[in-house]
Amino acid sequence: MAAQAERAAQAIKRLIPLFDRVLIKKAEAASKTKGGIVLPDKAQGKVLRGTVIAVGQGSRNQNGQFMTPSVQVGDQVLLPEYGGTKVEIEENSEYHLYRESDILAKVE
Numbered sequence: 001m002a003a004q005a006e007r008a009a010q011a012i013k014r015l016i017p018l019f020d021r022v023l024i025k026k027a028e029a030a031s032k033t034k035g036g037i038v039l040p041d042k043a044q045g046k047v048l049r050g051t052v053i054a055v056g057q058g059s060r061n062q063n064g065q066f067m068t069p070s071v072q073v074g075d076q077v078l079l080p081e082y083g084g085t086k087v088e089i090e091e092n093s094e095y096h097l098y099r100e101s102d103i104l105a106k107v108e
Contacts, residue, residue, distance in 0.1 A: 015087070017097060020059035022071060023087070024050040024079065024103075026094040048079050049107065053095065069100055076107040 017023050027049045052075045058066045071077060084096035 017054050017056035019056050020100040021056045021097050022052055022100055023054040024096050024098055025053050026050040050077055050079055052077060078104040078107060080104060
């Protein structure tokens with residue numbers, strides 16, 4: 001299990017988003033209620049939250065200069081229900097690439 005986690009960490013380090021792209025690890029949906037009832041997959045809500053894992057160098061403005069991204073590695077963000085590109089890095093975790101402009105908000 002530790003070897004698999006190490007391989008996933010190495011894969012993430014090698015994956016560098018380009019321009020205004022952001023790599024996000026989606027939070028896991030709750031599989032149990034507070035009362036302990038196990039929820040089937042259909043009853044689990046859509047995950048609209050995630051953690052920023054890697055950030056590209058930013059988009060270019062009209063003068064061709066890079067604009068600094070507004071999110072940083074480790075930020076918690078709200079995501080749209082649809083969109084992003086799914087990226088296979090490790091089992092049992094969902095990673096997606098989003099454009100920075102697609103991210104709805106940072107959660108503090």
